[in-house]
Amino acid sequence: MIVEKLLGWFSVDMGIDLGTCNTLVCVRGEGIVLNEPSVVAVRKGTNKVLKNGTAVGSAAKEMLGKTPGTISAIRPMKDGVISDFDVTEAMLAYFIRKVTGRSRLFAPRVVIAVPSGITAVERKAVFESAARAGARRVYLIEEPMAAAMGAGLPVGEPTASMIVDIGGGTTDVAIISLAGMVTCESIRVAGDEFDEAIIAHMKKHYGLMIGEQTAERIKVEIGSAAPLDKETTMDVRGRNMVSGLPQKVVVGSEEIREALLEPVGQIVDTVIRTLENAEAELSADLVDNGIVLAGGGALLRGLPRVIEERTGLSVRVADDPLTCVARGTAIYLENLEEWKGTMDSDVDDG
Numbered sequence: 001m002i003v004e005k006l007l008g009w010f011s012v013d014m015g016i017d018l019g020t021c022n023t024l025v026c027v028r029g030e031g032i033v034l035n036e037p038s039v040v041a042v043r044k045g046t047n048k049v050l051k052n053g054t055a056v057g058s059a060a061k062e063m064l065g066k067t068p069g070t071i072s073a074i075r076p077m078k079d080g081v082i083s084d085f086d087v088t089e090a091m092l093a094y095f096i097r098k099v100t101g102r103s104r105l106f107a108p109r110v111v112i113a114v115p116s117g118i119t120a121v122e123r124k125a126v127f128e129s130a131a132r133a134g135a136r137r138v139y140l141i142e143e144p145m146a147a148a149m150g151a152g153l154p155v156g157e158p159t160a161s162m163i164v165d166i167g168g169g170t171t172d173v174a175i176i177s178l179a180g181m182v183t184c185e186s187i188r189v190a191g192d193e194f195d196e197a198i199i200a201h202m203k204k205h206y207g208l209m210i211g212e213q214t215a216e217r218i219k220v221e222i223g224s225a226a227p228l229d230k231e232t233t234m235d236v237r238g239r240n241m242v243s244g245l246p247q248k249v250v251v252g253s254e255e256i257r258e259a260l261l262e263p264v265g266q267i268v269d270t271v272i273r274t275l276e277n278a279e280a281e282l283s284a285d286l287v288d289n290g291i292v293l294a295g296g297g298a299l300l301r302g303l304p305r306v307i308e309e310r311t312g313l314s315v316r317v318a319d320d321p322l323t324c325v326a327r328g329t330a331i332y333l334e335n336l337e338e339w340k341g342t343m344d345s346d347v348d349d350g
């Protein structure tokens with residue numbers, strides 16, 4: 001006990017949000033110290049991580065879609081499952097070392113928020129990767145739980161809280177009460193799917209090929225789920241599919257909204273399904289408590305309104321939705337003794 005306390009003083013305890021798009025690291029007492037894309041550059045064919053400073057994070061993301069023949073930039077967590085254990089381990093190790101690099105004397109305790117849909121084998125792999133990367137202790141917490149904590153929801157109380165975390169690869173819809181997830185559904189429809197819908201729209205209506213990064217820019221700049229006060233347009237550049245040459249077209253926010261209808265609808269349907277399957281007592285709580293949105297996808301304009309209209313419940317976006325999970329891991333870290341063993345999601349204690 002006392003030894004643990006002393007070790008805590010001399011080591012950096014950190015919480016990690018291992019997201020499908022972005023990885024964030026929170027250090028106890030310092031807040032968020034790292035926020036980088038969950039991207040790794042590898043040698044094509046071998047999946048060997050490049051051995052230089054550009055292999056992981058922001059530098060690697062800039063390579064997405066622009067890599068020469070021998071290199072590819074991959075997102076190992078893309079679908080909320082671990083597609084490649086070695087690459088995921090390299091990424092996790094890189095981020096942990098980058099933070100402990102400025103380190104103190106002892107190895108850190110690490111809390112990692114993992115996608116709710118990952119298998120026991122994948123959990124074990126994350127756990128062992130962190131241990132190999134130098135963690136003294138590793139705790140795993142499920143992302144929706146961390147998101148709810150970061151959003152300031154009363155997760156420990158005997159009242160239902162509903163969190164909808166719309167990330168890049170997955171949307172998690174969970175109802176939490178008494179420090180446990182009563183229900184949780186995860187679908188592979190989130191921000192990436194919005195981007196893909198925009199890519200398909202540009203192909204179909206303009207014969208224009210655009211990359212993922214361009215699609216994401218369109219979404220962030222003019223994308224919406226409900227009518228805007230002031231509809232806008234945007235210049236989009238890509239490659240004409242017929243001539244093969246670079247081309248510029250002007251697209252409007254209405255047509256992009258139309259393109260996003262399908263994936264937005266799938267997310268709303270999942271929220272409704274979860275509500276329909278909830279116990280009556282939990283439903284009763286949610287009438288008062290409403291729904292909270294987290295994750296980058298929550299920033300899509302008009303999304304809270306659409307969910308509000310379809311469910312009849314009040315919906316709000318958490319403060320700083322992109323950092324909710326990371327801040328949740330930090331809260332968990334601060335209350336480790338209290339939470340440890342009380343949550344059904346944290347048990348893998350070294």
Ligand code: ADP
Pocket residue numbers: 018019020021022023166167168169170190191192216219220223294295296297298299300301321322
């Ligand atoms: P993950 O937890 O899966 O890593 P994040 O919560 O970091 O995902 O969210 C990333 C997603 O949020 C991406 O698809 C990104 O395009 C999207 N996003 C970020 N900002 C906005 C915005 N302003 N409007 C719409 N989508 C956004």
Ligand code: MG
Pocket residue numbers: 017019020143165167295325
């Ligand atoms: Mg996330």
